[in-house]
Amino acid sequence: MQLFWHRRDPRTRDNAGLAAAARAGTTVPVFVCDANLFETTGARKRAFFLRHVERLAERYRELGSDLIVRAGDPENVLVELADEYGAESVFYNEYYRPERRRRQRAVEEALADAGVETDARTDAVLVDPGRLEERYPNHGRFRDDWAAVPKSEPYPEPEPDALASVQDEGVSGSDLGSGSDFGSDSGSGLVDFADLNADLDLDAEADIDLPEPGYRAARERFDGFLDGGIRSYADTRDDLSRAVEAPTLAVSRMSPYLAVGAIGIREVWADATDAFEAATGDERRNVDKYRDELSWREQMYHLLYYNPDLAATNYKSFPNPIAWRDDDAAFEAWTAGRTGYPLVDAGMRQLNAEGYVHNRPRQVVASFLTKHLLIDWRRGARHFAERLIDHDHASNHGAWQWTASTGTDSVDVRIFDPVAQAAKYDPDARFVKAYVPELRDVPAETVVDWPTLSRREREALAPDYPHPIVDRDEGYERAQRVFEEALGKR
C-alpha cells in the first residue's frame, strides 16, 4: 500500500506521481490543506484551486475510491496517514517554489524518521530543469536544448483496482453555505471545504466569477482551441479586437487551468504536437508558435529551479542600485485602472474583473509600472499574485523581471510605449472600450492618442476619465536615465 500526496496537481489523468504510485500497487490518494501555503496564495486562486480539489474528490468517488483530505502540516499529517493505512511509501510530484521545496524536505525527513519511503516525480514541466544547463543567454538557446530532450507521453489515469477503496471521514459535512457552488448536500464521507476554511480561517470565496473548475472544463476549453484558434494562433494572438470577440480562440486561456494543475502539461503538449503534425503550410507555423509559448513556460520553471529567490532578487546584477520611486498614489491609480493611459487601464480593469490579463496588455501594464512610474517590479508582482487566478510563481516573477529589465531579456532596457502599443494592437480600441466604459463614446483613434491630447480636449470628450498621471515622454526619458545609471552607463 502507498499514499499519493496531491500537491498542486488536482487531477487523476496525466499525473506522473499518481501513475507511478498506481503502477507500484494499491494507492490511497491524499490532499493536505496546508494553511501556511494557502496564506501566501491570493483568495481568488485559492478558491479556484479548492474547487478543483472538490472535483478531484468527485472523480475518485467515480473510480470507487475517495480523496482523503486533512488539514495540518504535511510532514505530520502524512506520517499519521502512512501509519493509519499501513503505507510503505509516499509518492508525490516535485515543485520548485521555495515554500514548497522546504515543505517537501520536511516531509521527506519526517517520513524517513518514520521508516516510510518517498518517491518524487517530475510533473509540472515537460523537461526536468536539472537535465539542462544552469544558464542560457536567450530563449532560442534554451529552446534548442529543451527541444532535444524527448517528452513523455501523457500518463494514464489509474485503473480503479489500483486505488484503495477508502472513504474519507476525516472531514465531513453537508453544506458549504454562503451561496458557494462547490458543495454537496449529501452526508458524511464528503469533503466539506467550508469546514476546512473555518478551521483554517481562510476565505475561499472569490470576489469574481471563476471559470468552471475541473479537468473536464479544462479539456473542453482546450478542445475548442484545438478545433479552431490554434491554427491561426501566431497571427491572431496579439490582436486585441479578437481577444474581445473570441477570448478563447485568439489565445487558449489555458493558463488558469495550467496554474492550478487541472490538466497535465504532457497532455497539452501531445495534443499541440498532433495538431502541428496534422497541419500544413501556414497553419504549421501558427501551431508551432503555440508550442513555443509552452517552451516559455518551461523556461520560467527552469529559471526558478536555478534561482529559488526569483521573487525577491534581481536576476541581473547592476553595478548601481535602481532608483525605484515610492509613489503610493501612482501605485493605487495603477491598481484601479485610473492612470489615464487607456490600454494600461483596460489591462488593469481586466485583472480586477476577471483575474486574468491578456499577454499583450500584461506586458504593457508591467512595463508602465516599472518604467513610466518607476515602481519596483516586486510590488507589481505581489499585486498580480494576489489578483490573478492564473498566478504561477515561476511565470509571474520571471515575466515581471523580464519586463522590468532585471531578468533574462537580452535587451538592456526595454520600455513599452503604451500609446504605440495601443495603436498597433488595439487600433479600433475594442479592447479598451470593453473595459473602460468612460471612453465608449470617444472615436477609436482619439482613444489611442488619448495621452497626447490637450487637457481641454480630454475634458470635453470624457470628463470622467482621468488625465495621464505621468507625461508620456518624460516618463520614458526618466526610465531610460535611471536604468542607464543603474547599469553604470552614465
Ligand SMILES: Cc1cc2nc3c(=O)[nH]c(=O)nc-3n(C[C@H](O)[C@H](O)[C@H](O)COP(=O)(O)OP(=O)(O)OC[C@H]3O[C@@H](n4cnc5c(N)ncnc54)[C@H](O)[C@@H]3O)c2cc1C
Ligand atoms: C508581467 C507578467 C506576468 C505574468 N504572470 C503569469 C502568471 O502568473 N501565470 C502564467 O501562466 N503566465 C503569466 N504570464 C505569461 C502570459 O502572460 C500568460 O501565460 C498568458 O497571457 C496566459 O494566457 P493564455 O493561456 O491564453 O496564453 P496562450 O497565449 O494561449 O499561451 C499558452 C500557454 O503558454 C504559456 N505561456 C505563454 N506565454 C508565456 C510566458 N511569457 N511565460 C510563461 N508562460 C507562458 C502559458 O501557460 C499559457 O497558458 C505573465 C506575463 C507577464 C508579462
